[in-house]
Amino acid sequence: MRYTKRGRLRFTSHRDFQRAFERALRRAGVPMAYSAGFTPHPKVSYANAAPTGTASEAEYLEIALAARRDPGELRAALDASLPTGLDIVDVVEARTADFAERLNASVWELRLDGVEPEAAAKAVGMFLAADSVEVRRQTKRGMRAFDARSAVVALEAVAAPADRGGSGPDGPVSHPCAILRLVVRHLTPAVRPDDVLSGLRATADLAPPVPAAVTRLAQGPLDESGTVPDPFAPDRDAAEAALTGAAGQQAAAAPGITG
């Protein structure tokens, strides 16, 4: 399933989302497969959750069902059961293995209110020109330094639409606004948009006056051209092939449902 974290619900932490999603499964009457054990849990696996406070158009999870369901109906039922902003936007039946390993890269949009697009473009140039950009981040095991440059596949300043106003804590800001588009490879440690912003500050002294509004636009495999295609494509192809096959042979045995 692909789902979103939009608008004010981008402040949902991953833990919060998990609880909300599992309750939505119950409300929607989804026939869940449960783990064995003393306290059975519904089988759900989540991939690469976006950090609290960042929006996303492309979060992914997998669920295991105890009975077969139509993906379209499942999507509609779960989406209706979740609050607006946490929206289930795409569901496919898993027909291939290792879905999570297909999520190799993310495309992010960073809106920098109060930053001149020219200044942003210049900073991006300096960042990309560097071989490595060391940044620091507080992790559970203390302050950690790592390179933010090598994971960055692409970074560009794109023109902001003229009507795109923003808000600061003291009221609406009529302002310059820069928008960055970032493609980043999933590595360990993960390089987040915040780390790239730290890198821009370190290399080019770019310091947005208000927090950047960050949205994940896509996740998926990274192809040679640096684009990130739909990670569901192999499952869709397999479904189509099965359908074509079934049309010829009547009832083909359903493939197993993976979770």
Place this chain on the structure above:
Amino acid sequence: MPVESVFPRLEALLPHVQKPIQYVGGELNSTVKDWDSCDVRWALMYPDAYEVGLPNQGVMILYEVLNEREGVLAERTYSVWPDLEKLMREHGVPQFTVDAHRPVAAFDLFGVSFSTELGYTNLLTALDLAGIPLDAAARTVDHPVVVAGGHAAFNPEPIAEFIDCAVVGDGEQAVLEITRITREWKDEGRPGGREELLLRLARTGGVYVPAFYDVEYLPDGRIARVAPNRPRVPWRVAKHTVMDLDAWPYPKQPLVPLAETVHERMSVEIFRGCTRGCRFCQAGMITRPVRERSITGIGEMVDKGLAATGFEEVGLLSLSSADHSEIGDITKGLADRYEEDKIGLSLPSTRVDAFNIDLANELTRNGRRSGLTFAPEGGSERIRKVINKMVSEEDLIRTVATAYGNGWRQVKLYFMCGLPTETDDDVLQIAELATRVIAKGREVSGSNDIRCTVSIGGFVPKPHTPFQWAPQLSAEETDARLAKLRDAIRADKRYGRSIGFRYHDGKPGIVEGLLSRGDRRVGAVIRAVYEAGGRFDGWREFFSYEQWMRCAAAALEPLGVDVDWYTTRERGHEEVLPWDHLDSGLDKDWLWDDWQDALDETEVEDCRWTPCFDCGVCPQMGTSIEIGPTGKKLLPLSVVKAGSPGGNGG
């Protein structure tokens, strides 16, 4: 007048604060109504952090009762943590509701529910952040009317100068009556301003407006009299009592937050009120009589509530849940119904003498068998007679033996320290009791791997109870007694390692005592503590005893009273108590007699199964006991089994 959302300005602050999700609203089953199509608008507050306030049943019920009405709007607000408070002050962002992020000052009514007095400083923070003058006297016709409710409102005198009015008792009908009066006054063009609205409320006899009462003091500091200072304002203000709980099945659509909160379950109030007569228990005294929800009413609420929330646990709430006349059929019926859905059941308050193993088995059938909790409250048989908690040591030992024998490994026992007439010996007997519990547990379970946890805190005498006259034990004596108990438990090497000891020191209890039995003069202390930065007094990491004592000394000394005068002083029969003009229905002479019975170690029965003992509530309030059994059973639901997406499940 259009009211703008403060969210765009708040949003820019949220990346800098802890747990921002608690400020964004959007909970499942929350309601945002159009501002301009409503003519009476309530902001409802639980004056603690969101994680504590969101699950509060009182606020949830009133929120739904109000929003169901045409033309009425209710939104919720909670205390913001100090990190956000600081940023809001820096950027001039006012106290807001989480539903539509409207500024609290824009509402007609600002209802604040106090479960505990430790929320008073948070009230002041919220008023100040909202831009509402702290002093009720300084408010204009355009400020919201600040209404206090909840159990602490049974003595609202310490916050009298900060609130416009208080409502005592059940809120469901009271908020609708206040709404009706406010609407009429607004329709008429707000004649006579704020004073006129408050007068109309006060003259119903069910809304207390502190400004309409003068308090006179005796030279020794006691109250001489409390008298109304406006015509047709009653001498006493009556509590509200909702009868027929089945007619009020709220919350129908419980709120489901995205943020983690203290109670993650679907709660159903299975009855209101309690007549067990425990003398320390304010809740039991002020919520009489017992009114049961029927087994079928409960079944319907659980069914609809689970479908609306997706919760995995059902809490059957009341002051003593095992006392419901059909508790056995309720728990068995629910456990049968939801066995396949893995829905757990819990009874948060269970008396030792009402517990039985069938009940416990039903409760744990679909869930865990982790621990059982009982509250003997007093360590010795003698002190349990004093407090009228009629649980014998034999009852307790028999009950825990059954529990350990049926696979439970952990029993938690709650006690109080500092009960009237208590001596060191009464408290030290807790150690002996815990030892007997462990010995019996090892015997029946055949295992050394069992535990008993003793949890104990200081007793705070409360208004409208037989102990309202009692001296509170000082913090030092409380701590000394607890230390002796701890040493006694640890001294016995054979059992000590199986007994856990958790205690709350005596200091917060003294502040709670000051606020519980305080009068209007205590308001100056609350204000001083707030101004010195006091916030979230129910939280150990924020509470400062030293600050409270410092502020109390400075504020009270000129008035000739002090903290001891309010807490450790025993009151006499003739003394006018600060809350005497708030009528809980309890007859003051009956309370006094019950206090004398306590001192004589005489117990009193429960009027549900013995004749009336004339506490006064039913005749005074025109109410009566409403209990089963109805003889009905919970039928299995005609199940279109969960499955078809979009269906409602079971």
